[in-house]
Amino acid sequence: MKQSRRTFLKSTVAVGAASLAGPALIGTAHAADDTIKIANITDVSGGLDIYGQPQVACLELAVDEVNANGGVLGKQVELIKYDPQSNIQLYTQYATEAATREQVSAVFGGVTSASREAIRPLLRRYNTLYFYPTLYEGGVCDRNFFCNGSTPAQTIEVLMPFVMEKFSGKKVYVIAADYNYGWISAKWVKHYTEANGGEVLDTEYFPLDVTDFGATIKNIQAAKPDILFTLLVGGNHMSFFRQWASAGLAGKIPMASSDFGVGNEHIVLTPEESNGMVAAYAYMQELETTANTAFLERLRAKFGDDTPYVNELAVSAYNAFYHWVGGVERAGTTDRLAVIKALEDGTPFNGPGGRSVIDPRTHHAILDVHIGEVENNAFRVLESHSQRPPSDTAQFCDLLSNPNDNQQYVIGTKA
Amino acid sequence: MDYIIVLILQVLYSVASLALVCAGLAVVFGMMRVINLAHGEFIMLGGFTTVLSANAGVPLMIAILVIAPLAVGIAGYLIERLVVRHLYGRMVDTMLATWGLSLLLVGLATMVFGNQVAGVAAPFGSVTIGAYGVSLYDVFVIGITIAVLVASYFVLAHTNLGLIARGAMQNPEMASSLGASPARIYSVTFTAGAALSGLAGGILAPLSGVVPTMGAAFVAKAFITVITGGASILTGTITASGILGGISTLTTFAINPVIGDVALLLTAIILLRFLPYGITGRFFRGAN
Numbered sequence: 001m002k003q004s005r006r007t008f009l010k011s012t013v014a015v016g017a018a019s020l021a022g023p024a025l026i027g028t029a030h031a032a033d034d035t036i037k038i039a040n041i042t043d044v045s046g047g048l049d050i051y052g053q054p055q056v057a058c059l060e061l062a063v064d065e066v067n068a069n070g071g072v073l074g075k076q077v078e079l080i081k082y083d084p085q086s087n088i089q090l091y092t093q094y095a096t097e098a099a100t101r102e103q104v105s106a107v108f109g110g111v112t113s114a115s116r117e118a119i120r121p122l123l124r125r126y127n128t129l130y131f132y133p134t135l136y137e138g139g140v141c142d143r144n145f146f147c148n149g150s151t152p153a154q155t156i157e158v159l160m161p162f163v164m165e166k167f168s169g170k171k172v173y174v175i176a177a178d179y180n181y182g183w184i185s186a187k188w189v190k191h192y193t194e195a196n197g198g199e200v201l202d203t204e205y206f207p208l209d210v211t212d213f214g215a216t217i218k219n220i221q222a223a224k225p226d227i228l229f230t231l232l233v234g235g236n237h238m239s240f241f242r243q244w245a246s247a248g249l250a251g252k253i254p255m256a257s258s259d260f261g262v263g264n265e266h267i268v269l270t271p272e273e274s275n276g277m278v279a280a281y282a283y284m285q286e287l288e289t290t291a292n293t294a295f296l297e298r299l300r301a302k303f304g305d306d307t308p309y310v311n312e313l314a315v316s317a318y319n320a321f322y323h324w325v326g327g328v329e330r331a332g333t334t335d336r337l338a339v340i341k342a343l344e345d346g347t348p349f350n351g352p353g354g355r356s357v358i359d360p361r362t363h364h365a366i367l368d369v370h371i372g373e374v375e376n377n378a379f380r381v382l383e384s385h386s387q388r389p390p391s392d393t394a395q396f397c398d399l400l401s402n403p404n405d406n407q408q409y410v411i412g413t414k415a
Numbered sequence: 416m417d418y419i420i421v422l423i424l425q426v427l428y429s430v431a432s433l434a435l436v437c438a439g440l441a442v443v444f445g446m447m448r449v450i451n452l453a454h455g456e457f458i459m460l461g462g463f464t465t466v467l468s469a470n471a472g473v474p475l476m477i478a479i480l481v482i483a484p485l486a487v488g489i490a491g492y493l494i495e496r497l498v499v500r501h502l503y504g505r506m507v508d509t510m511l512a513t514w515g516l517s518l519l520l521v522g523l524a525t526m527v528f529g530n531q532v533a534g535v536a537a538p539f540g541s542v543t544i545g546a547y548g549v550s551l552y553d554v555f556v557i558g559i560t561i562a563v564l565v566a567s568y569f570v571l572a573h574t575n576l577g578l579i580a581r582g583a584m585q586n587p588e589m590a591s592s593l594g595a596s597p598a599r600i601y602s603v604t605f606t607a608g609a610a611l612s613g614l615a616g617g618i619l620a621p622l623s624g625v626v627p628t629m630g631a632a633f634v635a636k637a638f639i640t641v642i643t644g645g646a647s648i649l650t651g652t653i654t655a656s657g658i659l660g661g662i663s664t665l666t667t668f669a670i671n672p673v674i675g676d677v678a679l680l681l682t683a684i685i686l687l688r689f690l691p692y693g694i695t696g697r698f699f700r701g702a703n
Contacts, residue, residue: 045525047628178673204671209632211623212432214425214553215667215675221547222418236632239623242534246622248541248548268624270536 035078036071036334038063038324039098041109041119042317046086047208047234050263051111054314055133056081059108061302062321072328080104086111088118095119099126105334106131106324108317113137113180117408120145124406127336131324133316135259135281137184138364138390139409141397143340147364148320148356149312152188153392154369155258155280158385160192162371163278167254169226170198175216175240176231178205185231185258187411188392201225208233213240217247230257238265245273254278262311266374277374282367283315283353284379295352312353319351319365323358344400355387362397364390417545422668424544428553430660431560432619437637437644437652438563439612444641445648446584446604449499450506452513454637455630456520457609461487461616462625463524466533475538475621480559483617484610491609495602503601517630524627537621556618563614568649580604639683645693654694659683 040059043052063079071077080102084090091110098104099122106129110116113136123130124144131146138151164170172193176182182205190200201223204216217240220228232240244250256278260266266274285296295318300307308314324339326347331338344360354368369388372379396409440454451457461483468478498516502509539551571577583590583600591597616625623629640659644651659679667675690697 047626206672207676210672211619211629211632212429214428215664216672218418218421218425218547219668224546235624235626236629238534242537242624243550243622246537246539246541246550246552248543248550252548268534273536 035076036073036328037078037080037102037104038321039080039082039094039102039104039107039109041082041084041091041094041098041107043086043111043115044083048086048111050235051134051313054308054310055109055111055317057303057308058299058310058314058318059133059321061299062318064302065298066321066325072325073332073334077325082109084115088115091115091118092122095122096126099123099128104128105328105336106339108133108320108324110134111313116140117180121406129324129336129339131320133320134313135262135316137181137188138392139184139396139411141362141393141399141405141407141409143363143399143403143405144336145363146320146323146343146358147390148323149316149365150280150282150367150369150388151364151390151392152185152192152258154282154367154388154390156185156188156192157391158369158388159256159258159278159280159371160189160198161196162280162383163227163254163256164193164196164198166278167227169254171224171226172198172200172229173220173223173225173227174200174203174229174231175220176203176205177233177237178207181233181259182231184410189229189231189258191411206232206237209236211236211239213243216240217244217249220253221249225253228253228255230255230260232257233259234263238263238268241265241269241273245270251276261374261379262313264309264311266379267309267377271376274374275376278371278382279374279379280369280371281312281353282356282365282369283310283312283351284370284372284381285310286372286379286381287353287370288381289352289354291350291354292352310352315352316365319349319353319356322349322351323356323365354384357387359390359394361400362390362393363399364393366390417547420544421547421549424549424553424557425668426661426664427557429664430656431557433636433640433660434564434652434656435556435560435615435618436633437640437656438567439608439610439615440637441641441644441648441652442567442611443605443608445646445651446580446608447503447601448506449503449605450510450513450638451499451608452510452634453494453517453520453630454513454612455632455634456517456524457487457491457612457630458616458619458633459524459625459627459630460490460520461613462620462629463528463533463616464613465617465620466535466625469535470533475535479617479620480614483620484614487613487616488606488610491612492602492606494609495605499605500598500601517634521627521630528627533625534623535621552621556622559618563611564649564653571649576603636679639680643683643686643693645690645695645697647695651693651695654698658686658694 042055063077067076082094108131110132116132133148135149174186174189176186186203193200260277260279327339327343330342343358348355348357357366359366366389370381370384372381443451464483464486465478468482469475537552541548541550579595587597640655644655662682663675663679666678
């Protein structure tokens, strides 16, 4: 990290003083400049760039829009972009740099849950607001942290009964990525399957470098489930759908997922390999609402032929920035605690996917959730659920009565 | 009954695909004692060549069996002439150089093709065995691997080229004094190894997505298998793939893929503890 001793001293003193005298000092440090700095730490190269690139595009669009309308508190927003190259070590390095040397007002970013957990404690220590714009397994309870994506209670809770009824099946087989997202989400799938009178036959976990799914495909056929629920992540795992189709099983066992499509799986795979997959998200590009049409037009005007396919992750980044802008405007300052209090007042932001409200108890977003089915490389929206609360995290987390809480709760553990 | 047939087919397929992924590396390591850390990237190049040619309208079989090995073979020839030949006999230096090459190739592929997963659907469709659907492409992979191994055996055992190659492998000075040029033999060997890796990439392209970083998923397993196999190219590849692929697939079936990988590594460690020169360092000595 490039940092001179002097800037290091300055930042350490500032952080030290802030922790003594309250974070107001950080706010005044910004007031000296005529811009407000924010940082984005998102993978736009390496294995995860397929998730990160649309997020950064939408965040840039949001920053441009706000700056064109006069900025925040009359100041232009300066976006400092870091690319951690799908490498967790770089996350911590850049987060430290953003919080100390750059003294940003807020950090946006993180793709995998592992990268989020690498920088979340660090940003809390440095008293720097952190917005995580990615759907994840839920449960993080931290007053310095805001999640703008969906969590299992918002998506899987409506998806599970939907597919169990649509395919009139009770027996579910789960295949998941072998890290905290897959493990915790699989627990939620089991929870909601059983809550709807079904049963999970088996759950298999795959490290992210697995490309040969032959044995699993035979095991699934032997188990004969009514529904196959996939929580696979990344490019290697796409092989599963290829091998599934080439074994002649496409369409034989219905599939559902809470993350299929955010890695453009439904575009890369052929229609034969991906048709019929049912998924639930807080946003789908195919939504035909005036807000979404206008949003897509603005995105196309900015990026032209390079416009990425937009998914929930990208729109969450867009929403996250607008929530922060609203919080700062309502607080009248970039002071961290004042902004947190303003964000806890429940003011909605009407984004491309619908209304998004920050739940003051959990700092997660209350979102409209849409269920869609993959049809010829696109999602067909089947039904929408209005204003789903993050009830999974809310089971354990109440930041209003316990503002110093700082942990990630996992289903099955006692609060 | 149907389960047993499907299980046997799956084990055969896993062994075949492991042998296929190893073949190119085994040739280069066995003949030249060069550890090519860019092996995974050769596979990746083969995959991209196949996908791009197939998307451009070339029949898939020609893309896999002709264009992919040809293109990667040419790339391998150039790399041998430009980089590897300067480093013969310096194992650590070749490892460093080919590792750098691997990073370079991943970077270049990302720049040119983007980090999107590309792919083609597997041809041939499927058959039903009892209650199970089985991909005919899996059967094709088993067949093509057997064909590649038989062809390699024929070249090594029954042609002049094979005789010279084996001679140069056993004693390069002697082969050189008998008029064979080691430089040429090494060049041909490296090219052949690269072509085999390209073929493996082409064959795997319809089954696994093709991404610039895909090499990493193959290179570690290929290395462990080749080292476990030992000095004999063919016998080593076949026995090591058979043992490691078989054990890992059966454990994957019985338990899960994580334990399958653990079983593969554990078996390799145990084998190398007792057979430090690989399986063919003790058994089947002198075989091809």
